[in-house]
Amino acid sequence: MFKTILFDVDGTLIDTAYVMTHSLQKTLLEEMQLSVEIEDLNYILGIPGRAALEEFTADEAELEKLLKAWNKNVLLYAEHVSVYPEIEEILKKLKAAGIKMGVVTSKTSNEMKTEFDIFNLNHYFDVFITASDTENHKPHPEPIQKAIDLLSVEKGETIYIGDSLYDMKSAKAYGIKFAVANWGALDLAMFTEADYFLKKPSDLLNLI
Template sequence: MINTVLFDVDGTIIDTEFVMIKSFQKTLLEEKKLNVPDENLEYILGIPGKKAVERYASSEEEIDKIHSIWADNVKLYTYHASLFPDLEEILTQLKAKGVQVGIVTSKTSEEMKNEFDHFGLNDYFDVCVTASDTKKHKPNAEPILYALRKLGGLPEESIYVGDSIYDMHSSQSAGAKFALAKWGAKENTLFSSADITLESPLEILDYL
């Protein structure tokens, strides 16, 4: 029986693809004089920000600097982010059914405050695990296991909804079922290993 549903944020709850890519483009142009096309930056979606920056930095100091500037640039584009259709409805229904609902994201706590809080969804979630809360990050299992410990939940009774390969590996390594959020995911043959494929958020109800 499934009694816990955990969600990724970017590409799963909110559509931030334009925000993240355009803000990173701006950062790379300003800091590295690089004009990188959109398709070459799709790799940044669904992974921790500092991990994304590594490709364009040669030291830890430079990673921190570029990541900090990128975080500031994200704020210039956040008004382009939007909630995916039916997300608030499914959160309402999950809570009404007594399901534990949580977030496990690669965003830091500060990024969540700047980029997510204004959607007004925080009260739906019983736990929110960010990159600031664990030493290891997706695709490692630790963030999901940390969330389940906080909730008193069991992996085999849980679903993690996400849009990236990192999400899938993290979920399955933790022993939870991975549900692919097709509404935010890029095509990838590796997703054939997903436990569940969701065309729309409301389909989650079919697996409770």
């Protein structure tokens, strides 16, 4: 069916929900004296950090300060980041089957170095598109378009795997198929335009 699979990172390849929400909670408390419940921070999952912080300040200098503090606090929770079960095994099988694979993420290149590269999964992917590589970010189609252009593959043979509405909207905006990673998605009822629902990573094998 599909010859190219693009992946989101957070909530799709690695489980970072605890890390991102708790590190932001700590940052807001320390930097702005704001006490925010974890469930009220779930909206940040799947969007760029800068966009998440714009909910708390419109001041550019303060935003930059918050970003730096948040990035430092993320490292304090790094032990809670993990690769989802089955993911590496499935990536290995997809690679062996000749499937081209890429990463399209809202993480910056620096965030990828500290939060993703440590898991030694990079060699499975043919391209990485981060928030540092495009002017526009998800849900805009530019990140997916850039990945497809760099891979020189057909849109009709490409699918994007993600866990957020931003992921789905980005895929749909560029006109490719989208599959929900059920293991990372918070509310499956939101994905009314999804083409596939994957209960577990091994379901990816049914797409090729």
